[in-house]
Amino acid sequence: xxxxxxxxxRLISEGREFRLEAEFRAENERIxxxxxxxxxxxxxxxxxxxxxTPDAGRIEIGERVLFxxxxxxxxxxxxxxxxxxFQEYALFPHLSVEQNIGFALQHAxxxxxxxxxxxxxxxxxxxxxxxxxxxNLPRELSGGQRQRVALARALIxxxxxxxxxxxxxxxxxxxxxxxxRELLELQSRFQVPMIIIxxxxxxxxxxxxxxxxxxxxxxxxxxxxxDDAALLSGVSQRERVGRxxxxxxxxx
Amino acid sequence: xxxxxxxxxxLTLKVAGLATLLTLVLGVVLAYGLAxxxxxxxxxxxxxxxxxxxxxxxxxxxxxIVLIGRRGWIGEWLYxxxxxxxxxxxxxxxxxxAVVAFPLVFKSARAAFEGVDHQLxxxxxxxxASEPGVFFRVTLPLAWRGxxxxxxxxxxxxxxxxxxTLMVAGNIPGxxxxxxxxxxxxxEAGRDDLANFxxxxxxxxxxxxxxxxxxxxxxxx
Numbered sequence: 001x002x003x004x005x006x007x008x009x010r011l012i013s014e015g016r017e018f019r020l021e022a023e024f025r026a027e028n029e030r031i032x033x034x035x036x037x038x039x040x041x042x043x044x045x046x047x048x049x050x051x052x053t054p055d056a057g058r059i060e061i062g063e064r065v066l067f068x069x070x071x072x073x074x075x076x077x078x079x080x081x082x083x084x085x086f087q088e089y090a091l092f093p094h095l096s097v098e099q100n101i102g103f104a105l106q107h108a109x110x111x112x113x114x115x116x117x118x119x120x121x122x123x124x125x126x127x128x129x130x131x132x133x134x135x136n137l138p139r140e141l142s143g144g145q146r147q148r149v150a151l152a153r154a155l156i157x158x159x160x161x162x163x164x165x166x167x168x169x170x171x172x173x174x175x176x177x178x179x180x181r182e183l184l185e186l187q188s189r190f191q192v193p194m195i196i197i198x199x200x201x202x203x204x205x206x207x208x209x210x211x212x213x214x215x216x217x218x219x220x221x222x223x224x225x226x227d228d229a230a231l232l233s234g235v236s237q238r239e240r241v242g243r244x245x246x247x248x249x250x251x252x
Numbered sequence: 253x254x255x256x257x258x259x260x261x262x263l264t265l266k267v268a269g270l271a272t273l274l275t276l277v278l279g280v281v282l283a284y285g286l287a288x289x290x291x292x293x294x295x296x297x298x299x300x301x302x303x304x305x306x307x308x309x310x311x312x313x314x315x316x317i318v319l320i321g322r323r324g325w326i327g328e329w330l331y332x333x334x335x336x337x338x339x340x341x342x343x344x345x346x347x348x349x350a351v352v353a354f355p356l357v358f359k360s361a362r363a364a365f366e367g368v369d370h371q372l373x374x375x376x377x378x379x380x381a382s383e384p385g386v387f388f389r390v391t392l393p394l395a396w397r398g399x400x401x402x403x404x405x406x407x408x409x410x411x412x413x414x415x416x417t418l419m420v421a422g423n424i425p426g427x428x429x430x431x432x433x434x435x436x437x438x439x440e441a442g443r444d445d446l447a448n449f450x451x452x453x454x455x456x457x458x459x460x461x462x463x464x465x466x467x468x469x470x471x472x473x
Contacts, residue, residue, distance in 0.1 A: 046374075049374075049378050050377070050378075051374045051377065051378070076377070077374070077377040077378050078377055078378075078380050078381065078382065080378075081380075082378060083378065084374070084375065084378040086371055086374075086375060088371075090369070090371040090372050090374070090375040092372060092375075092376075092390060093372075093394070094393050094394055103376070103379050103381070103389075104379040104380050104381075106389075153379065154378070154379075157379060157380060
C-alpha cells in the first residue's frame, strides 16, 4: 500500500515550542519510524490516526485522502479506519478482555454483540491465545497479554492500516524477540500494512521494510530495505539497517 | 410524635431528592464542558459555580430572592407571564437546596471527568465509536463513581439545608418546613423529645449517605 505523509504542526507544551515538519512516502507493508524520543514520531502517528490535526499538509493511504488542508479534507478518526495500538495499550479498564476486543463491533446503543460479531470475538480470543481470560479485566493481565488484547481490539475492525506506538517499549526485554516474531506473523496473516514506532535499533533491524528516520521534528532519511539489488548482493536486511543506523548515529 | 416528624421528613426527602436531580443534570453537563473544552473565562465560571460552597446560605438566599422574588429579574417575568411565584413554596425550597448543593456535584464531576485518560477516548474513536458513544461507553462509566459520590454528598447537604431555604421558602409547617427547620421550631418551643427524634433521624440518614459515598470513592481500577 502506498502511504504518503506530508504535514506540519506546531505544538506548545510547557512554554516550549515544537515544530513538526514530516514528509515521507512508503510503499511497503512494514514501515518502521525510528528516532530518539521527542523527535515527533508519536505526533505524526496521531496525526495519521486523526487524533491530532496537523496545521497544514496532506495524508494519503492507498487511494484514500485522509487529510488535505488545501482541499479542506479532514476525516474524523472514526471514518479513517486506521487501527491504533497505544504505547501503554489504552485498554478500557472497566471492560473485560472480551468486551475490549469486541468494542468496535458492539451495538452503539445497547452495547451488545450480534451472533456474528460474537463468533468473530471468540475467533479472535482463540487466535490471540486469550480464551481463558475472556472475562478478566485488563488490570489482571500481564504486559504481554495486554498487548495481545490491544492488537486484537485494533485488528477486529479490519483496518486499512495499523499504527503501533512503541509496541515493545512497555514489555520485558526477554519478551521482545518473541513479540517481534509475533508482529511479523500477524502482518502476514492479516495482510495489514503497519507503521511501527521505535527507538530500539533491534526492532528496526527485525521489522523494517521501509525505515523512516526522524530527528528533531524532521524526517532525515528514508530507506527502502526491500529492493532486489540488496537481496541479490547477499547482504542481509539486518546488516543493511545496522550499517545505515551506524552512519546516521556514529557515536552510538 | 412520629406523625409530627413524618411530615417534615417526607417533605425533606422530596425537596432534597428533586434538588439533587436538578444539580446532577446541570452539574454533570457543566463539569464535562469545563473539563473538556478550554475557553476564555473557564476558571472564572468554575469559581462562580463553586461559590455556594463558601458563601453564607443567607447570602445565597438573598441572591435568590433578588432573582426569583416577585420583583426579581426572573421572578417578575415568571409571575407576569406564567403566574408562577416560587417564594414561600416547596418548589422554592428545591431551588434553594439545589443552589447550595450544586458545587458538590459540580466539583466532583469535574475532577472525575478530568481523571479519565484522554487516550482511552482516542482509542474509542479509532475503534469507530461516535462522539455520544465515546461519552456513554467510555467517559461516563469511568467517571460515574466520582459523580455518584458527589451526588450523595449533595443529597446530604440538601437534607440539612437551612439558611437559604428559610429565606426563600420560609418556615411554613406542612408546606415548606423541612427537617432542619422543624428542629429549630421544636427547640424554640421547648419540645426536646421531638427535637431529639428529628435530630436522630437526620443524623442517621446523613451518616448512612457519607458511608456510602466513601465506599464509592475508593479506587477500583
